[in-house]
Amino acid sequence: MKILVAVKRVIDYNVQVRVKEDGTGVVTDNVKMSSNPPDDNAIEEAVKIKEAGKATEIIAITVGEEKSQETVRKALAVGADRGILIKTEGIVEPLAVAKALQKIVEKEKPDLVFMGKQAIDDDCNQTGQMLSALLNWPQATFASKIEIKDKTLEVTREVDEGLETIEVNLPAIVTCDLRLNEPRYASLPNIMKAKKKSLEILTATDLGVDTTPRVQQIKVEEPPKRKAGIKVASVAELVNKLRNEAKVI
């Protein structure tokens, strides 16, 4: 079995994101970048499947600027066998990412495609579902547990009502929730080894995918600041305020 794992380079989740003064975007210069957290779960799951002897190859792929190679290298360091970067400039919307991934899926013919359920930068939560639509494959989104059967996959999904279990035929797309597993850290020797693994670089144009945005970002701004609150001196005062001033209890 061959597994393709899509990853994305995003601003690190611990960074306080700031808006550029002209409102055209967020500040990314000299800001710490990392792999998208649920994408780490996607890689981890693929590596676990391979370690269990159920997969033969893991390909890590990303769509993004030149520097996104770092994110692919990180995936290689935790166990992916080879990498692909599809180089693009500027904002690439999920639909375009899905189209680029579709081209690679058609070429590589993986049995499974994993990715995080959502990127923590644009918060779209679309790419996996879109890719499965384009391929007309089953989709198992927000996965918190995966069990590989013979030619199917049993997936437990995190839904609002609780947990849902579905069975999907392979090939299939799985988008991963943070609860799926505990991503490992790359060891230093493995980071060194990852530098020698193959990383193929293509462009969206090579694949014939138009990445022109269809949704214009008119402006970005910081959310309105909350007005400063007050400190109360006692629990009794707090309860009194909640009841008579805020009227919420």
Place this chain on the structure above:
Amino acid sequence: MSVLLIAEHNNKEVRPFTLNAITAASQMDADVHVLLIGNNCGDVAKSLSEIPAVKKVLHAEAAYYENYLAENFAPLVVKVSEKYSHIVSSANTFGKNLMPRIAAHLDISQVSDITKVISSDTFLRPIYAGNVFATVKSTDAKKCITIRPTSFELCETSGGSAPIEKIEAAEEFTLSKFIKREGVKSDRPELGTARVVVSGGRGMQNGENFKLLTDIADKLNAAIGASRAAVDAGYISNEHQVGQTGKVVVPDLYIAVGISGAIQHLAGMKESKIIVAINKDGEAPIFSVADYGLEADLFEALPQFLEELNKLNSIQK
């Protein structure tokens, strides 16, 4: 043109977020049609037809629509979508799972999780877990939109009499199969929709101490939340996590206990209407977003809080 709203339901009742989504849809265009896809869901069709903002109900039935698999729903929505300018659903796990599949079939770049309709093609949406707001304009002729339910009021549910039109089901997608659904075993409201949330952080010190919070939550009919620190420390399970990598909540009242207020936690709760912080560290960042801050040892404050609540002769729930 008209708006096509995809109803979320359990074949017996309309799920509440559909009512928020109808409000959002009617701000895009007054001609809102609801698409109901299900199995033996005639009662749902009837209740949808009674919503004044709904001008027509399209109703499709099939046994394989029972469990709302996106793979089965999407082709039908695509078939129906031709006459519509907007396709809308709520941005909860139902709509998040379904809408991108529809959008890709239609070659539309979806706009996710909007919090405001600025015009029929321009919307406000939070990015970076709500740390940034983006105003975006869709240039696709047809739009696929999911709406953040907590940002729109519930619509009126009675007084309307929209016609119900039966439509044919689309073909079944046989490569995916529903097995089972297990509800969260809890008498409490869902974290995502609760009116009151009581959350604990690392300051709770251990899992047993969360009892102090659940006693208060029982009193207020509140959901239990937690910071990532508390989840990582194993005090409470992951589904309670509020924050950038957990759930985003917008309750009327959010009570943060022993939570310092890391960026990723604030991102998940700072849109709450009223925020209370109880923390012994007066410098904790949580106080910068709290309407009412109490600098106190939580192990003294929480029992007193429960006692004060017990003194009240009635509590708003």
